[in-house]
Amino acid sequence: MRQEFTDKTAIVTGAGQGIGFEICKQLAAEGATVFLNDIDEELAKEAALRIRKEEGDCYAYPGDSSNLSLIQNMITTAVNQCGSVDIVIANAGITLFGDFFTYPASSLMSVLKVNLAGTFFLAQAAANQMKKQKSGGSILFTSSVTGHQAHKDLAAYGMSKAALEMLAKSLVLELSPFHINVNTIVPGATLTERTTDDPNYRAQWSEITPMGRPAYTIDIANAALFLVSDKAKHITGQSLIIDGGWTAISPPPKG
Template sequence: MNTQNQPDPQVALITGAGTGIGFEICRLLASRRVYVMLNDLDPLLTEKATQTINASHPGFCKGCPGDAGDTGFISQMVRETVKAFGSLDLVVANAGITLFGEFLSYKEADFHKVMQLNLAGSFFLAQQASRQMIAQKRGGSLLFMSSVTGHQAHKNLAAYGMSKAALEMLAKTLVLELSPFKINVNAVAPGATITERTAQEASYSETWSRITPMGRPARPQDIAEAVAFLLSPQARHITGQSLVIDGGWTATSPSPYT
């Protein structure tokens, strides 16, 4: 029981957070005294990320490894979060997969893999989390991880771009059903971002520094700060919106392939 008339601590669930943007969101929230359930498909990566955050913010992070595109696991993950921390207030559906391929030869199996994680995983995580938030009767915040590829055409990413555009429409549509319960729902659309994965790509930083108006690709911290704001009480009247974070790239949209 809160005996000092202080707000109850908030609890967040972040998927796909072993590295990159998801990890930085977890780290930033924990630094602001939000309890975090960190999910990643890789158990070892989940454990390592959790230990790293707890080294600086002891007790604020727990791990829940598993497939964020599996609806059965999603239900389990929500239950484990509530069991560990007592509630669920903030959710970031960050887990996603990018499978490049030409449209004319794109494999059906790859299409379904992208849609299962990027769309079904996000949809049913939001559904399960919303049910928990409604039961708690104190509102909450949902956030979907879109992409600039949901706004501008990008070569060999038809399926991925389609999935990201759909998430922004989902955020808008859920306003109708979740606003009566004081649950706001938004999306962010990162542009090129330097992560452990993209740092391995030859000339990635050089190319995107050249074609991004602000002169560099994003860092995970750039995305995490925006996400933290949209999850905060200060942003509770912002809902159904999509925020592009790309250093101005979509304003000019030069191709990285030229």
């Protein structure tokens, strides 16, 4: 039986673990050839090897996803190896907490460079390649519920994530004539390697999430795969919130 993403080539940034890794894993399991990017070289190589052993074609492409040369080289490598780039998921992002009154310029610049500039220029490079191919494609951004609801000490991060959703809307004008759709997934609290370091995370978010638990990475990956599939070709400029209903009521975590 033909898999959902057979003959598709996908690039996913920030994918050494967590949500990005799960997206890569599911894409490979459904037949895609996946290029997995992470700034941590060892993590990227281990993640790609694990997916190759368990699911399908996946290749590590480590490096800083906000570096313009790396972005273009990653697109070029995928095209040279596979002939096209069909799916690009800009998942890389950094979270730097800090009080607004004392938030340093260096932290703000880092957040904007990775979360916004890296996403913008990856989308630009991908769209230029997809335009050249004349077969369309799908671009997906990873936002956050903090781009919808205020969260203490995350003004810079929330601002950057809200901006990604506006970027997706803006690009509808630019990309639709070339049959490229662009959307955003908006994860809420999610159990990943990073969040499970906090022993209170699961209990705290289970208490304040209407569905009774934080998301698993597969919950986010399922939404991502739908939006980059042929089933979602007429969906563009949209943001899909996956948060178990949290933004509907938005109680803050305690402590």
